Amino acid sequence: MPLPSKITLVEVGPRDGLQNEKNIIPTDIKIELINRLSDSGLSVIEVSSFVSPKWVPQMADNKQVFAGIKHKTDIIYPVLVPNRKGYDAAKQAGATQIALFAAASEAFSQKNTNCSIEESFRRLEEVAKLAKQDKIKMRGYVSCMLGCPYEGDIDIVAACEIAKRLYDLGCEEISLSDTIGVGTAGKARKMVETAASMLPLEHLAIHFHDTYGQALANIYACLEVGISTIDSAVGGLGGCPYAQGAAGNVASEDVLYMLNGLGIETGVDINKLIDAALFICQYLGHKPTSKVSRALLAKREAKQEAGQKNS
Ligand code: HMG
Ligand code: MG
DSSP states (O other), X not given: OOOOSBOEEEEOIIIIITTTOSSOOOXXXXXXXXXXXXXXXXXXXXXXXXXXXXXXXXXXXXXXXXXXXXXXXXXXXXXXXXXXXXXXXXXXXXOSEEEEEEESSHHXXXXXXXXXXXXXXHHHHXXXXXXXXXXXXXXXXXXXXXXXXXXXXXXXHHHHHHHHXXXXXXXXXXXXEETTOOOOXXXXXXXXXXXXXXXXXXXXXXEEBOTTSOHHHHHXXXXXXXXXXXXXXXXXXXXXXXXXXXXXBXXXXXXXXXXXXXXXXXXXXHHHHHHHHHXXXXXXXXXXXOHHHHHHHHHHHHHHHHHHHHO
């Protein structure tokens, strides 16, 4: 199969990237990050989550973030929702797309949402029914597709059946998630092929964390089997509070650099994306984990130094 000519990048940095940060980040910094990302040409930016603030305090300012950002009409700003309470709050905030999440592992479901997989679907069914009535679009995530921090290996067919259940609930796009970044290219490809045998390929997305440095290789393998939507986080931010040791998401700028090199269109400006990465990483007090950001930053610094010497 030829590689897709166009890819949609789903930026999850403001949510997945920041949810694990221990120190509470001021709301205006989050808003500035999202506005910078909006200016980079991205078409989907997940901005926050309407989960319990006791469980994830970093996302407690969800309403303020959603109200404070500049909403561009050609950008979708989804928010993560676990249950009816989160749904009501997201709707009140004005969300037009919500992201539901379920797990392929029973133990992870318990740790992440304090309930079984079956109970999580009962909650999500209630949310999906309301979202359909309210014409709020839905995307879905399946965590632990390629491994669980508590259960280890996961049966890929059973995992894809969870994806199919989310699709049947009305999620227009299902993001197959390697929560702890243990997957390798062959498994990633098999994951997409298996899911695509149960639901349409064009409704699938991929979501890799980069714990073992395999994310780009995994993404390439998934491109070869026709994936055209990729989740990533600016600066390689992230981790999951309920998946100890999980590293950040694959960095958006690394994915974009690879796609640019392959001549695949995304509509995203790499320099603006890197500026957004540098902005948030400077606030957090560390360099981006992204190799592309680091390389281009070093290049910029060398150029500046040469300019100063010459002036
Ligand atoms: P629970 O404690 O079982 O909930 O948590 P509960 O229904 O028993 O309620 C307890 C209290 O929480 C009550 O308040 C509720 O009102 C409140 P109290 O009476 O004690 O004052 N509450 C809420 N407050 C605000 N918003 C809500 C909400 N729901 C209840 N939505 C719950 C169950 C699901 C809420 C909790 O476990 C939770 O919030 N979990 C989310 C954890 C999370 O955000 N994890 C990270 C996101 S998932 C992820 O990162 C994976 C992903 O990136 C893909 C991948 O990589 O795998 C998507
Ligand atoms: Mg994630």
